[in-house]
Amino acid sequence: MFNSNEDKRFKVIYKQGFAPSCKIIVDTETGVNYLFTADGYAGGLTVLLDSEGKPVISSVIPKAKDN
Incomplete structure (x- = not known):
């Protein structure tokens, strides 16, 4: 339950270096x-921030809700 990616609010989308x-x-x-x-x-x-100083915002995919 708690280890599933669907339950995590924050996701790492890019990594560089060690x-x-x-x-x-x-x-x-x-x-x-x-x-x-x-x-x-x-x-x-x-x-x-982007080149205009505004936060970079990715499209958000709605999470599935329990019925």
């Missing part, structure tokens, strides 16, 4: 993209 590394994470409810970077014991998370 140490240092970066990931793009999408909020499946809002479609907002976040950039996460890590190097050793340090890391940071920020909203991913």
